[in-house]
Amino acid sequence: MQTSDLIKNWLEQLQASGYRVTEPRRAIVELVATADHALSPIEIYDSGRREYPRLGLVTVYRTLERLEELGLVQRVHSPDGCHRYLRAFEGHQHLLICTRCGRVEMFAGDDLDPLARRVEQATGYQVEEHWLQLFGVCPLCHA
Amino acid sequence: MQTSDLIKNWLEQLQASGYRVTEPRRAIVELVATADHALSPIEIYDSGRREYPRLGLVTVYRTLERLEELGLVQRVHSPDGCHRYLRAFEGHQHLLICTRCGRVEMFAGDDLDPLARRVEQATGYQVEEHWLQLFGVCPLCHA
DNA sequence: CTTGTATTGAAAATCATTTTCAATTAAAAT
């Protein structure tokens, strides 16, 4: 899919879910849908203001919330405790992070559901969320 | 190892690393070394004050920092973004954390290696480390 | 027992995030 189509698609999904398509949302969607790395709310705010100067940080948070609801973005937990947001691909995705340059790759993780279910049975827990991250060195950093 | 020995051991390690053994630290170590679930700083503060009423929250944070340095506790990232601290165990363990009470179960390092190798081939990354946490509600918190 | 320094806790600062609320604006209804 072309990036312009992706943006259009996200906006359509917002609308189809009963949300309005507004200028601030357009600016945020444009950034997040096309980003090649995970963005923090403040980064989105700063970049977004270049596109739409009246943008408020609160709107960034609220829009990310909506996009997460719709499964369009996924939250990334940084070791420092603050959150970043990444475009979600289909299905549940896990992260592979380069320990040298910080680049983030995603990979499919359906594999974990059987494990989660096995652990549920063994422990009696109701597993709600799982979080898997791999750390490694990306091909570019090998050189 | 007896819990009393564990506490003594932690305090000795603090001292051996050039840190002083103080009343506040004793109270904090007593709590964290013997806890059966991951504790948040504020929980440690509240419980710790029963043992040593003049305890300050700042000291809790600082002591946890020291204990983490020494590899005695490990930090656990909650989905809500705040941190909990857990006595570090030997070997590679994965965590299942109750999002209500912070109780932690451990399950054996069920082989993620095949997955890691598959991801390596797909991405060209050299995977060095993996980190898996499950979040859920424990049986006790269902009631 | 004295002394030097690590440690402490209260208060204030910082940082991420949420809430409140009056003004604005998208989109449905006319």
Place this chain on the structure above:
DNA sequence: ATTTTAATTGAAAATGATTTTCAATACAAG
């Protein structure tokens, strides 16, 4: 096209977690 109506917005203030500052305290070395 214009009106209407409710969703949305952004500024400011509130919140919650964590960090910094700094003068007072207390551990442990001498």
